[in-house]
Amino acid sequence: QLQLVESGGGLVQPGGSLRLSCAASGFILGFYNIGWFRQAPGKEREGVSCISSSDGSTYYADSVKGRFTISRDYAKNTVYLQMNSLKPEDTAVYYCAAERVVTVQAMCVVPSYDDWGQGTQVTVSS
Numbered sequence: 001q002l003q004l005v006e007s008g009g010g011l012v013q014p015g016g017s018l019r020l021s022c023a024a025s026g027f028i029l030g031f032y033n034i035g036w037f038r039q040a041p042g043k044e045r046e047g048v049s050c051i052s053s054s055d056g057s058t059y060y061a062d063s064v065k066g067r068f069t070i071s072r073d074y075a076k077n078t079v080y081l082q083m084n085s086l087k088p089e090d091t092a093v094y095y096c097a098a099e100r101v102v103t104v105q106a107m108c109v110v111p112s113y114d115d116w117g118q119g120t121q122v123t124v125s126s
Helices: none
Strands: 003-007 010-012 018-025 033-039 046-051 058-060 068-073 078-083 092-099 120-124
Touching: 003 092, 018 033, 018 092, 018 120, 033 068, 033 078, 046 068, 046 078, 058 068, 078 092
Parallel strands: 010 120
Antiparallel strands: 003 018, 018 078, 033 046, 033 092, 046 058, 068 078, 092 120
C-alpha cells in the first residue's frame, strides 16, 4: 500500500527556515514524480515545487523561487522541501503527492497526482 507521510512543519518567524520531509512507504519513491503542494485557508491547493522521476528536473512556483529547494534522498526513500526566508504568505498546510506518470506540462498541478499525504501545518508569524 502506497503511503506518504509529511513532517517538519511548525511555527517559525518571518525570515526563518524549515525543512519538510515526505517519507514514502510501500513503493520506491525514485520511480515516481513527487510534488509539494500547499493550501492556505480559503484558497485552492497550489503547486509549490515538484521533481521529476525521469531526469530529476525540478519545478518551482514563482512565489518560492530562490527560497525553496526540493531534493530527493533515494536511500531514505524521502523527498525534502527546504524552505528559507519564509514569509507570512507561506502559511499553509503543506502536502506531498506522488504519481507514476505525469506530463511535463502538468508536472506541478494538483489534478496530476492521485496519492497524497495527510499534510503538515506551516505557520509563519511573529
